[in-house]
Structure formats: C-alpha cells, structure tokens
Amino acid sequence: MMKHYNKMKKFIILLMGLCLLFGQQGEYVRKSISSLESIWFKPGSLSGLEFDSKTFEKFIDFYVEVDRFDYNVLPGNLIQDFRREAKSIDSVSADALSKVLESTVTNKIVGILNDPTVIKKRGEALKDESAFQSFAVTKAKSFGLTIDELKTLMNSAYIYLPFISSVTKESDGADYLSITLEGGIIWWQMKTASDGNTSVEQVFSATTTGRSGINPSAKNLNTEELLYNKFVFGSEKWSTTPEQYCQNDAMLAFCKNLGAKTKEIDAFKLSAQIVEADGRKYGFPLGFAEGVHLDDGFHIVEFEEDAEGNEIAVRKxxxxxxxxxxxxxxxxxxxxxxxxxxxxVSEGSVVMEHPRLGMQVRLNFGLVTGSSIKPEHTSLSPAGISGDVLAEEATIQANGNLLLSYNLAPIIGIRQTFTDMDIGFSVPLADYGETVPSTPAFVFSPYLGLTKKFGGRMYASATLGAGIDVLTIDGTYNYYSTDYDYTLAIMAYGFKAGGEAGMMLTPDLSLTASANFKLGLPPMAGTLTWNDTDYEINNLSAYEDLNMGGFTITIGVSYELGELPINIFGFLDPFKKH
Structure with a gap:
C-alpha cells in the first residue's frame, strides 16, 4: 500500500512541476492533462453494440490530446474506485460522474497533494511570494494574462473524461442502419491555494452528438464489393463490417466535436502577444508546435481595467x-x-484563438432561369397511361442550396480554398394539368465542388462543381375510378460554374450573394413507378431537350461551424500540415 502511495506522490509532483517549469520559461504555458479513461460508458448501455474502443481511442488521441497539451497517464490504482462506483449510477451525466469522481479520485489526489512533503517540493520552484510577484509583473502581461491568471496556470493540472450516455441503433431491414452516440466530456482542474493546499474542481463539461446513417447492402458500382467494408482516416484504413463502419463514422463526428469544445475552454485557448505589426499584418510566437494551421482565426484583444480595478480582456x-x-x-x-x-492595433496587443472545425455551412435561396421542363417530360406514357403532369413548360425554378464546405488550406497550403458538398433543391414554377393530379415537381441536385475565395472582410469567390440533377414528380391518378400512386424520376449529369460575393458581419457569420450557370446535360436514366411496378424509360430521345439547369441568382448566409453531428470530409483531417 505504501509503495503505491509513493508512486502516486511522485506522479503528482512531476505533473505539477512540469506546469511550473513551463510557466517560468516565459512561453505559452502548455497544460499537463490526464485522462481517467479513453471513454467511459455504463456496461450494458450500448444497445447490443460491440463497441470499437480501439478506434474511439484513436480519434480521442487525434482530436482531444492535441499538440498544446502534455499528456500523462494516471496510475491505474488511482481510478479503480471510480470505475467500481461509476458502474452503479442510474443515469449517466456530467453531474453524476463528477460526484463519483469527487468521492473517489479527488479525495485521493487531494490527500496526496496536501501531504506536507509534496507541498514543500512544489514550493521549492519559487522561494517566496516576492520572487513570484517580481516574475509575474515582468512576464504576465506579455502573454495577455493577469497575475492571478498566471498564478493559476503555474499551479494547474487537468483531468478529463469523455463519456457516452446513450447509444441508439436503428435499422430497417438490409437497406438502412443508423447509429447515434450521445455523450460529452468533463474537465477537472487541480488548483493550489497560496498555502500550498490543493483542491480539485470541475471547470467544464459539455455534451455532443455523433450520428451516421448508411445502407449496409450498398455496393461499389465498379467492383460490386460492399461499399462500407473499409474505413479511411488520413493514410490509414482498416477493414470493417457495415455496422462497424457506421459506428466509426459516428465516433469521428463525436470526437471531433469534443476536440473543438475542449479548445473553447478559456484556459486552453492559444494566446500570444503580437511582436510584429505591419499595417493589418501581425506576427506572434505561436505555430506548428501548438497546432496552429493556415486560415485559423484569432481574436485580437487588449487588457483593460473595469470599474472595480479588475483586468479584463476586451476584443478589438x-x-x-x-x-x-x-x-x-x-x-x-x-x-x-x-x-x-x-x-x-500595435505590438503588445494579444491574439487569442477562436476554435472552429474548419468547416462552413452556407444556405442560399433564389431563382433559376433558362430551364426547360416541358409537359412531355412529365408524361405517364411509360406505364401506358395517356397524360402529362405539367400543363406548360417550366422555365423558372424557385431554388435553394445547402452547402457544407471543408477548408483545404491546411492541407494544400493555399489560403481560403474549400471543397464543397452542395445539396440543391428546386421547384419548377408552372401550371399543372387537372387530368393528372400531383404534388409540386421537385429537382434534387447533389453536387461536389471546389471554391477559392479572394479578399478579406469583403470577399469574392469562384466555384466549379459537378453532380447530378434528379427531377421527381409523384401523385395519385384516378384511372377508371381506381386510384393509382405514381412516381416519375428523371436523372441527368450537370456541371456548374459561378461566383459569390460576401461580407463578414462577425468572425463566424457572413452575408452572401451568388450567381452561377449550370449546364444540364441530357438525361441518362429514368423510371416511372406505377402502383409499385417500376417501368424503366429506355427510350430517352423524348427527353433530350430536358434542361434542369440554367442561370441561378441567390442570396444567403455563411456560418463557421464549431460543432457538427455528422462526419463530412473527416478523413482529410490527418493531412493538415500547413
């Protein structure tokens, strides 16, 4: 027992000594962190899912244990009581887990740190209070910190615990599978009072969600192999079952969100003093060593005194x-x-990190002109039925686009370059015939694109994209006093090019206006489903002049994401090097 006690004592002394050492060097103070578990979940709470702990730990290592931290492992015997007690809680939550930690791990840590021998060891780093004050006055402001904040950092170490509160698995036969992870992360800090005594306090907790939905039986069109039999993350890939793939996909989104939320903690935000100023261009001593990348955002702050004499950071x-x-x-x-x-601003001001996922969501609305969707393009003749859904040609469409854009700049080294997942949706504006009732026709347009932005707060961009357009019309047709349900679907390739102008209102929110031209190609496939019977449209000659493209003008908004429950382009994250 005494042997384990001495090991834990040495571990804590080392942990706290590292914090003191880095603080005295006058550089960015790296935080010393430890994890209770790579992930904690209540046994039997995973809906029968075989949890892939190895992959989850890989994602936690990548997104949470980032370059700004020094990572330490808590001695196993320190957390045995926590594991045992945590299994008995009824509902998994940050509050419930914190109470268990306080009654188990916290008591042990406090008992060790408040041992007179430990207090003496930590006190040797700074001989007396006057030495500390002299150091703090000369160094604190150069890093954008108050003396009290510097004192806190010099005597800090952190413990964190990612947890899963629930897992939901849903399936619909062989064609659909979804997995949803609900959970979060808790952070505790070891704080040292002026008399050397230590306490452990919860300083942050956050919840998040990771979701994935796939068709488990989907196959690669070229090889006929199952589509979800391998998961790719950077240069790594590993074999999976469709269920494991779906689970890994949800895990990646979940852990990426935890990483972003961790960086939002004030004590963990990167900050540095501006040491060079040339107009609006500033240089500061942060970089690859702390995990800074091209296009990362930083608030510019200056420290002022409030009415009560407290020093506060004011964003400039x-x-x-x-x-x-x-x-x-x-x-x-x-x-x-x-x-x-x-x-x-000038030298002496401070930059403070504004953590985001490196992704934007854009939502645009407008009109498409120059389309050509004629009545004969909506004919029910493939099923042997005489009748057209549209009564006139549709040349205008009401349009909307939802875009998820991933910033490629940290990968390719070219600023403000994005790959876009562009989901378009349009409603052709035309009169519908009375003979064939239907819901409004709908054009669904998933595209993949590339965007390059130019400028600063006011910016312009150029975009190229390619994808497919699918015209869908469905309704119920009364034929000889019998109702028949039908769905008509026509699919065609398309290409588009255009541009956007925007203005940043805040670091996250921008107003945008865009214009693009979409070249709609002749259809490549079509199907009419008539009362559960599918009729392939083999003769597409009547549809050669169908054009679902045209000239589009939209207005919209763009927002920098700090959280996203699904994984989009996450496999690219390990390639960030600029």
Missing part, C-alpha cells in the same frame, strides 16, 4: 492566419495573420 478585432510559423525548433519563427475586423 479578428484576424486570420496567412502563414504558419514552423516553431518546432526555432521559437522565433512566427505565425503571421491579417486583421479582417476591427481597427488596427
């Missing part, structure tokens, strides 16, 4: 990284950023 502007400094060996290799919002 916002900047985006132009060039990331490779400071892994040379600490004087600075990162440079351009100010986009706010008045110019």
């Amino acid at each position: 502007g916002f900047a985006r990284v132009l060039k990331t400094g490779d400071n892994r060996e040379d600490r004087n290799n600075y990162t440079y950023a351009k100010q986009l919002i706010g008045r110019r």
